Amino acid sequence: MNRENEQRQAIELLCTDMLVPKDHLLRKIDAAVDFTHIYDLVEELYCEDNGRPSIDPVVLFKLVLIQHLFGIRSLRQTMRDVEVNVAYRWFLGYTMSQPLPHFATISYAFRHRFTAEVIEGVFRWVLEEVARAGYLSPEVVFVDGTHIKANANLKKHVKKSIPKAARHYQEQLMQEVDADRAAHGKKPLKKDDDDDTSSAPPEEKTIIESTTDPESGVFHKGEHKKCFAYETHTVCEKRGYVLEVEVTPGNVHDSVAFDTVFERLMEHYPEVEVVTADAGYKTPWICKQVIDSGRTPSLPYKRPMTRQGNLPWYEYVYDEYYDCVLCPQYKVLEYATTNRDGYREYKSKGYICQKCPVREQCTQNKQCVKTVTRHVWQDYLEQAEDIRHSPLGKATYALRSQTIERVFADAKEKHAMRYTPYRGLAAVTAWVKLKFAALNLKKLAIHKWLRSLFSDFLLMLEATSQNCEVASLTS
Numbered sequence: 001m002n003r004e005n006e007q008r009q010a011i012e013l014l015c016t017d018m019l020v021p022k023d024h025l026l027r028k029i030d031a032a033v034d035f036t037h038i039y040d041l042v043e044e045l046y047c048e049d050n051g052r053p054s055i056d057p058v059v060l061f062k063l064v065l066i067q068h069l070f071g072i073r074s075l076r077q078t079m080r081d082v083e084v085n086v087a088y089r090w091f092l093g094y095t096m097s098q099p100l101p102h103f104a105t106i107s108y109a110f111r112h113r114f115t116a117e118v119i120e121g122v123f124r125w126v127l128e129e130v131a132r133a134g135y136l137s138p139e140v141v142f143v144d145g146t147h148i149k150a151n152a153n154l155k156k157h158v159k160k161s162i163p164k165a166a167r168h169y170q171e172q173l174m175q176e177v178d179a180d181r182a183a184h185g186k187k188p189l190k191k192d193d194d195d196d197t198s199s200a201p202p203e204e205k206t207i208i209e210s211t212t213d214p215e216s217g218v219f220h221k222g223e224h225k226k227c228f229a230y231e232t233h234t235v236c237e238k239r240g241y242v243l244e245v246e247v248t249p250g251n252v253h254d255s256v257a258f259d260t261v262f263e264r265l266m267e268h269y270p271e272v273e274v275v276t277a278d279a280g281y282k283t284p285w286i287c288k289q290v291i292d293s294g295r296t297p298s299l300p301y302k303r304p305m306t307r308q309g310n311l312p313w314y315e316y317v318y319d320e321y322y323d324c325v326l327c328p329q330y331k332v333l334e335y336a337t338t339n340r341d342g343y344r345e346y347k348s349k350g351y352i353c354q355k356c357p358v359r360e361q362c363t364q365n366k367q368c369v370k371t372v373t374r375h376v377w378q379d380y381l382e383q384a385e386d387i388r389h390s391p392l393g394k395a396t397y398a399l400r401s402q403t404i405e406r407v408f409a410d411a412k413e414k415h416a417m418r419y420t421p422y423r424g425l426a427a428v429t430a431w432v433k434l435k436f437a438a439l440n441l442k443k444l445a446i447h448k449w450l451r452s453l454f455s456d457f458l459l460m461l462e463a464t465s466q467n468c469e470v471a472s473l474t475s
């Protein structure tokens with residue numbers, strides 16, 4: 001049995017570069033991009049000839065990248081780990097005895113100095129490096145949202161009444177509604193300005209607002225525990241590179257935030273051809289928006305929200321030629337009106353339905369009138385349904401588990417995105433964008449490293465084959 005002697009006080013002459021493994025992640029990242037580009041992004045935030053000397057901004061960003069890359073829960077803990085980790089010090093360019101910045105300096109810089117434009121610039125710079133390396137393929141994109149638990153206690157809240165937000169597409173929808181009503185011989189709906197009830201207060205809704213972080217929202221779905229949260233609406237491409245991020249309170253639905261995400265995505269990546277999303281995005285407006293832009297929506301089957309025990313929705317058949325609906329008993333439901341929400345209402349005759357043998361399964365209306373609605377943009381939903389059955393729709397939707405779902409799983413399990421230590425929408429947005437920038441950078445570094453290994457392998461094969469040819473010729 002061999003017993004080693006403790007040599008804790010031994011003095012050795014070593015280079016920091018000798019202590020970092022050749023295949024360490026930080027070596028791959030350092031070789032993948034040139035971090036001096038950060039100086040160009042923050043140059044205007046510093047004074048050339050006044051004030052105290054600052055901490056190198058590249059060091060500040062590298063420290064935050066270390067925190068996100070290795071899933072460290074806080075800046076305090078990050079600095080404790082950097083103090084003893086040789087690879088972290090090597091990545092920063094610090095010696096083992098060189099003093100590190102105080103964590104409060106880093107926190108202050110990202111809270112007060114580095115603006116949202118700088119964070120956005122870093123996020124876009126990493127994507128430009130990915131595109132320059134040839135790994136970005138935005139022809140098919142995947143859209144989804146995931147919740148992040150906020151730094152707020154659910155018990156500390158107040159109930160608050162706020163006005164309902166107007167829909168982004170309300171003006172366009174009202175134009176379509178008025179045109180549809182005019183085509184059916186109906187008068188246009190009264191505008192809010194001309195309405196007799198315009199002096200009444202706007203419609204309100206009651207929400208639960210956190211007193212700790214008022215900008216978060218209550219999230220409760222399925223088996224998830226009710227909590228205050230934020231939601232990150234994210235777009236990625238087929239290799240998992242995140243292209244766009246929008247952070248909202250946790251009580252904002254995916255389809256509501258889609259407009260902002262889609263507009264920014266089209267601005268930066270007009271070459272997008274297919275937009276793949278889950279059933280939460282299958283609304284008439286989103287289908288219309290994507291199809292009218294010349295792109296293809298790839299959406300799944302969405303279960304209709306009908307009353308349990310009633311006749312299935314597909315037994316009510318719409319006749320496009322006569323613009324009516326046929327019920328399962330082959331009775332006609334005629335057009336009645338088009339409401340403000342953009343739905344055409346088709347109604348039956350009460351005296352006919354009163355004697356119907358399946359009336360209890362059809363309607364519980366006291367006047368025995370069955371109403372079937374159809375949106376003015378229903379044709380776009382039907383186009384999306386046709387695409388769902390096509391080879392393109394099946395192939396692209398099957399990739400969601402390998403792309404956007406894997407991005408969220410990696411971010412939460414490996415990079416500490418399940419909870420946020422920050423409060424306020426601006427701080428959480430910056431935190432999320434830096435985290436996804438770190439994930440993109442990690443993926444780029446690994447792809448470049450694997451490509452270099454493959455190139456070295458091909459060169460070795462080529463040299464081996466040449467040696468074999470020379471040996472055969474000499475023999």
